[in-house]
Amino acid sequence: MSSTSPLKQQQHDDHHDHDDIVYPQTIPFILVHLACFAAIWTSVTWEAVTIAASLYWLRMFGITAGYHRYFSHRSYATSRVFQFILACLAQSSAQKSVLWWAAKHRHHHLFSDTEHDVHSPRHTGFLFAHAGWIFARKHDTVDLVKVGDFTRYPELMWLHRYELVPAAVLAVITFLIAGWPGLVVGFFWSTVAVYHATFCINSLAHVRGSKRYVTGDDSRNNWLLAFFTMGEGWHNNHHAYQASVRQGFRWWEIDPTFYILKALSWVGVVWDLKSPPEAVLKNEQKLGSRVIDRAAADLVATFNVESITAKVSHALETTPSLTDLRVKLTAAQHKAHEVLAHVHLPHVPTRDEIWARASTMFVKTRSLDDIVERAHRLILEAVGTRLVVAAG
Known part of the structure; x- marks a missing residue:
């Protein structure tokens, strides 16, 4: 079978x-x-x-x-x-x-x-x-x-x-x-x-x-x-x-x-x-979760997650103040994105940077903040997962 x-x-x-x-x-x-x-x-x-x-x-x-x-x-x-x-x-x-x-x-x-x-x-x-x-x-x-x-x-x-x-x-x-x-x-x-x-x-x-x-x-x-x-x-x-x-x-x-x-x-x-x-x-409707997810995925695709991960990984290895963060990421496993969400790391796009790019990609919508929030989480999840795998 x-x-x-x-x-x-x-x-x-x-x-x-x-x-x-x-x-x-x-x-x-x-x-x-x-x-x-x-x-x-x-x-x-x-x-x-x-x-x-x-x-x-x-x-x-x-x-x-x-x-x-x-x-x-x-x-x-x-x-x-x-x-x-x-x-x-x-x-x-x-x-x-x-x-x-x-x-x-x-x-x-x-x-x-x-x-x-x-x-x-x-x-x-x-x-x-x-x-x-x-x-x-x-x-x-x-x-x-x-x-x-x-x-x-x-x-x-x-x-x-x-x-x-x-x-x-x-x-x-x-x-x-x-x-x-x-x-x-x-x-x-x-x-x-x-x-x-x-x-x-x-x-x-x-x-x-x-x-x-x-x-x-x-x-x-x-x-x-x-x-x-x-x-x-x-x-x-x-x-x-x-x-x-x-x-x-x-x-x-x-x-x-x-x-x-x-x-x-x-x-x-x-x-x-x-x-x-x-x-x-009037283009004032709130978008459904499925549309938000798809739009967020398209937004994330405009960022080079592999490059971002490589740069963050290098920063973790060469910056003494980030040593504890690597330990936390390893311990967090599949929740690594929650650790990254509370830390400002170089090379990881901020919500403001993601929002700026989203505003050039999408037409007017009340749900732009929701799209940006979802995209930010997706980026953190992708980077966090790769960092944990690399550390393992």
Whole structure:
């Protein structure tokens, strides 16, 4: 029997993402892209281009309002009938089932830009976060427990089992309407465009853009992505308050998905649209402990703990007045940081120094002092642990 713990196994899996690609599964994805070049033989008609443009925006709405804001975050309520329509519309984009998509996205928010995130440019690289992760063997299956609120609907489970049916039906319809140009340009061109616009939220929106909120991850607001994704590009806003049906928090942050949902609420198709609290809109909310911990870890990463430890160790060896401190550290063992907290040592950054660096790293937040306090403790713990090991 293997003695590998679940945690160690998870860490092992996370460090081998790029070795876990099921290459045969990339073939349909590649073929969809190659099919776009068939327009060289089928020609490009205005009718087909009109179909492509229409299907791009229609299916983008299915992804933003369906996959994301409804199935992943329940940011509004709707009827069972419209829920099924949203699911079919979203799955016509050929981005797997609503249950798979929502489960992976909920997992992403739990571990955003940590080693356990399913798509983080910080840990797995831009291209892997953009598309490669989809083909990793461990993502073949889905943890349906994460979407238990939807598995009770048999029609959604049917769509989950036959995830490509909506896309296949749509492809046939485009062919019947406009022939081969309708299929190639209308369906395949718009499908590929929707693919990469959606994928850019996982990749580019965690690399390029501005940050209004401290979220403990790399999410950013990107106006250009917001345009092509009907409002999803206000990604830092979204990570600051995930349950909001509106992601463009400012009047000038265009969010067409929200406008359409708002209009649908006027006629009773959707209801209970959730909005961010006033404290969030004013950026005055207190951050949760998980966000503070992640932000503090990012702050600590800007200090060279190994160098600090080496300098402190040298000071302990060469400064007579610090001889007793080394003895105390050795005796303290895992509580060495508590000893260091009450002693001013050269080379160990003070709270004021950490705060100064934090103020340049993070945008306005009421929780900056909490982040600094946590970072200071983490630095002391890291230095203290290394000093005790070195002394032993």
